[in-house]
Amino acid sequence: MTAPACYMRFVSTQRATGLAKAKRTLKWQRDPEGMRLRILEAAKQEFSAHGLAGARVDRIAANAGANKRMLYYHVGNKDELYLAVLEGAYDKIRSEERGLDLEHLDPPEAIRRLIEFTWNYFLRNPEFLSLLQTENLARAKHLKRSTKVKSMHSPFVEMIGTVVRRGVSSGDFKVAVDPVQLYISIAGLCFFYLSNSATLSVIFGRDLLAKDAKDERLDHMVGLVLAALTGQSAALLAMTKAPKSRAAVAQTV
Amino acid sequence: MTAPACYMRFVSTQRATGLAKAKRTLKWQRDPEGMRLRILEAAKQEFSAHGLAGARVDRIAANAGANKRMLYYHVGNKDELYLAVLEGAYDKIRSEERGLDLEHLDPPEAIRRLIEFTWNYFLRNPEFLSLLQTENLARAKHLKRSTKVKSMHSPFVEMIGTVVRRGVSSGDFKVAVDPVQLYISIAGLCFFYLSNSATLSVIFGRDLLAKDAKDERLDHMVGLVLAALTGQSAALLAMTKAPKSRAAVAQTV
DNA sequence: AGAGAAATTAACCCGTTGGATAAATACTGT
DNA sequence: ACAGTATTTATCCAACGGGTTAATTTCTCT
Numbered sequence: 323m324t325a326p327a328c329y330m331r332f333v334s335t336q337r338a339t340g341l342a343k344a345k346r347t348l349k350w351q352r353d354p355e356g357m358r359l360r361i362l363e364a365a366k367q368e369f370s371a372h373g374l375a376g377a378r379v380d381r382i383a384a385n386a387g388a389n390k391r392m393l394y395y396h397v398g399n400k401d402e403l404y405l406a407v408l409e410g411a412y413d414k415i416r417s418e419e420r421g422l423d424l425e426h427l428d429p430p431e432a433i434r435r436l437i438e439f440t441w442n443y444f445l446r447n448p449e450f451l452s453l454l455q456t457e458n459l460a461r462a463k464h465l466k467r468s469t470k471v472k473s474m475h476s477p478f479v480e481m482i483g484t485v486v487r488r489g490v491s492s493g494d495f496k497v498a499v500d501p502v503q504l505y506i507s508i509a510g511l512c513f514f515y516l517s518n519s520a521t522l523s524v525i526f527g528r529d530l531l532a533k534d535a536k537d538e539r540l541d542h543m544v545g546l547v548l549a550a551l552t553g554q555s556a557a558l559l560a561m562t563k564a565p566k567s568r569a570a571v572a573q574t575v
Numbered sequence: 576m577t578a579p580a581c582y583m584r585f586v587s588t589q590r591a592t593g594l595a596k597a598k599r600t601l602k603w604q605r606d607p608e609g610m611r612l613r614i615l616e617a618a619k620q621e622f623s624a625h626g627l628a629g630a631r632v633d634r635i636a637a638n639a640g641a642n643k644r645m646l647y648y649h650v651g652n653k654d655e656l657y658l659a660v661l662e663g664a665y666d667k668i669r670s671e672e673r674g675l676d677l678e679h680l681d682p683p684e685a686i687r688r689l690i691e692f693t694w695n696y697f698l699r700n701p702e703f704l705s706l707l708q709t710e711n712l713a714r715a716k717h718l719k720r721s722t723k724v725k726s727m728h729s730p731f732v733e734m735i736g737t738v739v740r741r742g743v744s745s746g747d748f749k750v751a752v753d754p755v756q757l758y759i760s761i762a763g764l765c766f767f768y769l770s771n772s773a774t775l776s777v778i779f780g781r782d783l784l785a786k787d788a789k790d791e792r793l794d795h796m797v798g799l800v801l802a803a804l805t806g807q808s809a810a811l812l813a814m815t816k817a818p819k820s821r822a823a824v825a826q827t828v
Numbered sequence: 829a830g831a832g833a834a835a836t837t838a839a840c841c842c843g844t845t846g847g848a849t850a851a852a853t854a855c856t857g858t
Numbered sequence: 859a860c861a862g863t864a865t866t867t868a869t870c871c872a873a874c875g876g877g878t879t880a881a882t883t884t885c886t887c888t
Contacts, residue, residue: 374629375629378876517708647848
């Protein structure tokens with residue numbers, strides 16, 4: 323938005339004949355796939371930064387280094403553009419979720435990894451959070467029309483179900499909690515803290531996105547969920563404040 | 576929006592003199608306080624339904640039964656109107672929060688009440704959720720300018736601190752969890768489920784706002800938090816799925 | 829080479845929207 | 859009763875913003 327950053331690939335064509343003139347004209351080059359990608363990327367940024375109504379088609383075009391007409395040519399009108407971005411966002415997270423292997427981990431560790439993944443994914447993809455907020459503000463009006471997203475089931479629910487069952491039979495976990503509820507809880511613990519960090523930071527008068535604050539939050543969430551599942555004070559210990567020195571958690575994927 | 580619902584109080588003035596004409600003209604009546612309230616209420620609905628950019632000043636005026644000029648006269652431009660609504664929303668929840676008395680309850684019950692209050696408040700005030708989402712989408716740009724909201728500290732953090740301390744010394748709780756973290760977790764568990772119910776309902780292919788689903792969710796949240804704090808399987812039991820028959824939780828305030 | 833198709837640019841259209849100006853009407857105190 | 863002020867109505871407008879139309883340029887295939 324700030325700098326119109328022209329991504330368009332220009333080529334300087336120097337007429338072989340008529341050299342004397344040195345008439346160096348800047349022309350454009352075809353690149354339909356690239357153009358489409360740049361449009362979708364710019365649209366993602368725009369929609370996540372300004373919401374659906376606040377997004378400006380002209381800005382998307384400018385940031386994509388394209389002419390406005392290109393949006394309609396390659397994707398469609400504003401709504402279709404928005405839906406394409408949303409579908410892309412779901413596609414991406416689902417794909418990364420599938421890459422998470424919890425099979426070989428013991429149940430508590432598996433749950434920890436699950437939380438860490440969710441947390442880090444949200445941290446790495448703030449636009450995803452914004453897009454979800456925007457779509458929920460619209461009461462999922464667009465998502466309902468998307469057969470594509472509806473068919474993209476998260477593997478997490480099943481993964482959690484398996485882990486919980488293993489945990490119960492191994493004695494690690496005390497109770498077979500509903501996987502859907504646990505999934506929503508884990509997502510919620512991460513999501514709310516990050517998506518509402520702006521207002522919460524103002525309310526509490528401190529920066530919730532500072533490194534220490536984030537580390538502390540992750541420890542708290544893992545501790546809370548594991549303590550609930552295992553009933554062990556071992557997990558609870560991580561919840562006491564001032565963990566400070568905890569090493570940064572590497573990206574899981 | 577649908578019906579312009581003219582809230583304006585009209586009075587039929589019948590000229591005492593000149594009776595023959597029966598010139599019954601509809602005139603308006605002054606009501607600055609009422610007008611301001613109607614404007615703010617209409618604005619709250621509009622902003623929560625459409626977000627800041629999506630909100631239409633004309634619709635607010637129409638739904639307030641007012642002339643558009645009135646908005647600027649009584650409150651200010653769109654941004655000031657929005658901030659006024661936001662401040663009102665915070666004011667309302669803070670006020671209700673203060674009404675919650677946890678002193679006389681034993682710690683686990685106090686935590687339960689806290690969660691129930693939060694849950695029910697969000698259920699009763701969906702606009703509050705929307706407004707927060709909208710403000711966070713704007714990265715709290717407006718909230719930062721509001722000295723009013725900054726001074727409205729939630730009593731919950733301190734209340735939680737007290738309850739947790741009591742719980743630890745009474746032996747009910749195993750660990751002195753950070754009150755701020757716990758506050759955010761409780762809010763997050765409730766908030767995310769409700770604010771994202773639209774997309775989640777599509778993803779899971781079921782209505783998360785159905786009565787049974789909501790009851791189940793509340794049980795899960797209370798169970799999760801209490802199990803973590805107490806380490807008791809008693810609390811965990813409530814987390815097993817299919818509680819179904821649980822009586823509806825009455826509004827706490 | 830060169831014709832037809834694909835991709836891109838440039839310019840325009842027109843309803844919407846936040847906001848402003850000015851005039852009218854209802855109160856209030858004296 | 860009336861003058862002055864507070865409140866409300868009636869219009870207007872300039873900028874914006876999504877979308878369209880038409881012309882231009884590049885690529886591909888024969």
